[in-house]
Amino acid sequence: MNKITRTIKLKFVNLNRCKAQMFEQMTEENTRIANKLLSWPIKERRQMTTAKIMSELKSALVNQVIRHTTSPTGRQTKQYKVLPVEVNNQNWKLSQKGSTYSISFPTLKGEKRIPIEVASPHWQPVLDGLLRGTIQGGSFKLIKHRNKWYAYLSITEDVPEVETEKRLGCDRGQNNLAVVAPQQGFGKFFKGHSVKHRRRYFQQRRQQLQEAKKFRALKKWNKKERRWMDAINHTISCRIVRFAESHNADVVIEDLEGCRNTMKQSKKSRSDSGESRHNWSYYSLEQKLNYKLALKGLKLIKRPAPYTSKSCSTCGVIGKRNRQDFNCPNGHYHNSDLNASRNLSQWDGFCCQLDLQRDASVMDSSGLTDGVFGTPPNSMNTVKQEEYIQLSLFDWARYENPTLSA
Numbered sequence: 001m002n003k004i005t006r007t008i009k010l011k012f013v014n015l016n017r018c019k020a021q022m023f024e025q026m027t028e029e030n031t032r033i034a035n036k037l038l039s040w041p042i043k044e045r046r047q048m049t050t051a052k053i054m055s056e057l058k059s060a061l062v063n064q065v066i067r068h069t070t071s072p073t074g075r076q077t078k079q080y081k082v083l084p085v086e087v088n089n090q091n092w093k094l095s096q097k098g099s100t101y102s103i104s105f106p107t108l109k110g111e112k113r114i115p116i117e118v119a120s121p122h123w124q125p126v127l128d129g130l131l132r133g134t135i136q137g138g139s140f141k142l143i144k145h146r147n148k149w150y151a152y153l154s155i156t157e158d159v160p161e162v163e164t165e166k167r168l169g170c171d172r173g174q175n176n177l178a179v180v181a182p183q184q185g186f187g188k189f190f191k192g193h194s195v196k197h198r199r200r201y202f203q204q205r206r207q208q209l210q211e212a213k214k215f216r217a218l219k220k221w222n223k224k225e226r227r228w229m230d231a232i233n234h235t236i237s238c239r240i241v242r243f244a245e246s247h248n249a250d251v252v253i254e255d256l257e258g259c260r261n262t263m264k265q266s267k268k269s270r271s272d273s274g275e276s277r278h279n280w281s282y283y284s285l286e287q288k289l290n291y292k293l294a295l296k297g298l299k300l301i302k303r304p305a306p307y308t309s310k311s312c313s314t315c316g317v318i319g320k321r322n323r324q325d326f327n328c329p330n331g332h333y334h335n336s337d338l339n340a341s342r343n344l345s346q347w348d349g350f351c352c353q354l355d356l357q358r359d360a361s362v363m364d365s366s367g368l369t370d371g372v373f374g375t376p377p378n379s380m381n382t383v384k385q386e387e388y389i390q391l392s393l394f395d396w397a398r399y400e401n402p403t404l405s406a
């Protein structure tokens with residue numbers, strides 16, 4: 001069993017102005033207390049109790065503020081702009097009446113029960129799990145986003161691990177944002193054509209705004225691009241997970257850490273937003289894949305990136321890649337992205353075949369007595385040459401010196 005924690009966003013439904021104002025007040029009060037606490041040294045903060053703090057807020061909520069300011073993150077904070085109200089797991093309750101779910105917690109006007117909206121079909125089973133007790137609820141935060149109030153609830157659930165030997169490889173790139181493929185059989189392509197187009201458009205507008213020095217608009221524009229990329233990554237990761245589920249397989253991706261520095265890209269394609277490798281958030285796709293797979297009990301496995309796109313997935317020999325074509329010296333042809341993802345899927349236990357007889361003779365003839373690339377001498381090499389006794393059917397001594405008598 002794996003324990004998986006995530007946060008779900010629950011919207012308060014039909015929140016009247018009175019309650020919205022109350023939430024606002026609570027948040028203000030919460031922030032005020034937190035900032036007051038921060039003005040004291042950490043030692044004093046630790047000894048603080050709710051009784052010593054004068055506030056309209058309920059002690060359960062004040063307690064949470066004290067905890068927050070003494071936590072590692074709180075200790076580094078100088079001042080809070082806004083600190084949302086946090087309700088810990090013992091102080092809220094979920095209830096259901098008919099088809100409406102509601103959450104009750106202490107507010108300024110006592111304990112209130114406020115209905116919440118089941119916005120996404122994903123949340124329905126989660127809420128039912130919370131009511132039945134199969135899913136544990138943690139604390140939740142009251143957060144205002146775009147003039148709407150939400151409860152950000154953290155939940156922990158047990159997911160049975162799926163034991164599987166099968167693997168899918170997932171190669172990420174530009175022409176295809178992602179290609180997933182099993183060792184044999186059809187793969188899935190996520191083409192990046194329209195994405196490229198749209199990214200160029202984003203870049204163009206960004207430059208215009210930059211030149212016009214419209215920085216506020218620029219910030220907005222960048223956020224818009226980010227949201228759009230996020231949405232695409234969500235879609236792709238979701239489909240990959242579905243594909244993995246149908247194959248009952250773990251997913252292997254290449255470890256792209258540091259790939260920006262090592263992967264070469266010409267200046268021209270680097271400056272073209274459609275082609276640049278820097279702008280696409282592969283990392284976010286990876287994170288999304290990771291947690292979505294974990295929810296299904298599957299794993300995301302990372303393997304080193306070098307040679308995944310250079311070796312042939314059929315025979316393991318290093319071949320030539322020319323854009324989307326991959327050709328191997330043994331005559332195998334593959335689509336290069338598909339080839340890379342196949343390589344990833346069979347990464348473990350797959351290596352290029354070493355022809356022992358042939359390679360040993362090559363090593364001998366080149367005089368590499370202490371192994372390839374001057375590796376440290378092993379126990380065989382340290383033995384002195386004189387101690388060898390030649391065991392051979394062929395009598396070398398007589399061959400070299402025919403006059404020698406038998």
Ligand SMILES: [Zn+2]
Pocket residue numbers: 312313314315316317328329330331332
């Ligand atoms: Zn081949």
